[in-house]
Amino acid sequence: MSTKKQLRIGLIGTGFMGRTHSNGYNRVPNFFPELEFTPVLKAVCSRNAEKVQAFADQWGYESIETDWKALIARDDIDAVDICTPNDSHAEIAIAAAKAGKMILCEKPLSRNLAEGQAMVDAIEKAGVQSTVWYNYRRLPAVTLAKQIVDSGKLGKIYHYRANFLQDWTISADLPQGGTGLWRMDSEAAGSGVTGDLLAHCIDTAMWLNGAITDVSAVTETFVKERMHQLTGKVQPVGIDDACIFHCHFANGSLGLFESTRYARGHKALYTFEINGADASIRWDLHDLNRLEYFDHRDESIVRGWRSIIVTDGDQPYMNKWWVGGLGIGYEHSFIHQVADFLKSLEAGTPCSPTFKEALQTQKVCEAVIESANSRSWKDTNVDGDFV
């Protein structure tokens, strides 16, 4: 019989993220045995009973629900994990907070700033632990980038550049809305690439380089009408298919961000680069164990971009895995986030990004959309610390 304290999880949504999170809960006890808390997969919820039972059997959940309200009402759930499309985040999170549950919510926090603010108000009123799954922070190479920036090695930072490029929506025949395609429906998603992809870039950027103060954006919807999968009717497309913005950071540096789902050949090209007076770093999701680093202070005849394979035991998270030189993958960012959440319970500290921190990203997303719609610069009113 384990002497560990239990964190009894109720997970809502059994799609892509339901799987990555379930894998995280299952793997953490094996790889982080020192933690005081252990996740217990108490219940999983999705609307189709047969499918959710199959999911429960596959991933090891003790029970199922087909109504998230029933899951939240249960006394044997400590933490609610929201893995549903964006239009249900606010309603579920606010109800869960009222029921006194801890909340782990998928990104983006919400469809828009007003919903996000209501979510922050609800968890603050309830005084419950919260975190948002901006999981890329927990890839070892990205965490190492944070350590390098915080150490001051880059010197004064001048530029931050990020891309998130995909190509899966180019066909004009692709419907919008419903299962698998809710990202194409602005009612369900809130926005297009801005909330879906750039939110990741913005979260990482402000974590690494501090607050974004103002933005100037352009968006485009290349296919103006698509059939709605649920109604069968051809309807206007309300999402941004592509978004480009530039911005100022509070530290005086300039930012340049681009995202699209129309970059033929790219499936998930997420890259960032930071240029400082003394050194630069860059990272690419397709090569996620590598961080590239250039230091101008190196002796000139050997100066050049270093390729740091982030797999050694003294690099972030890597003492939990195999031996130096052997890489890990995308799924590990979620395992690390579960471990960090459990650690935060042990330490009695917040688990970043909290709802309040994720609201800062929401502010930038909102300013980006407003800027594009009004063809003018917009202040973000970001006011957070990025720890």
Ligand SMILES: NC(=O)c1ccc[n+]([C@@H]2O[C@H](COP(=O)([O-])OP(=O)(O)OC[C@H]3O[C@@H](n4cnc5c(N)ncnc54)[C@H](O)[C@@H]3O)[C@@H](O)[C@H]2O)c1
């Ligand atoms: N952190 C990341 O990198 C990342 C990656 C992908 C998606 N996401 C986010 O995760 C969330 C889910 O995305 P996904 O790709 O897993 O979607 P998905 O379409 O694969 O899965 C959504 C799931 O939610 C269920 N669902 C929908 N409405 C529900 C309701 N009312 N009650 C119960 N279940 C309901 C669906 O049946 C499905 O199982 C979104 O907010 C998305 O932005 C984050």
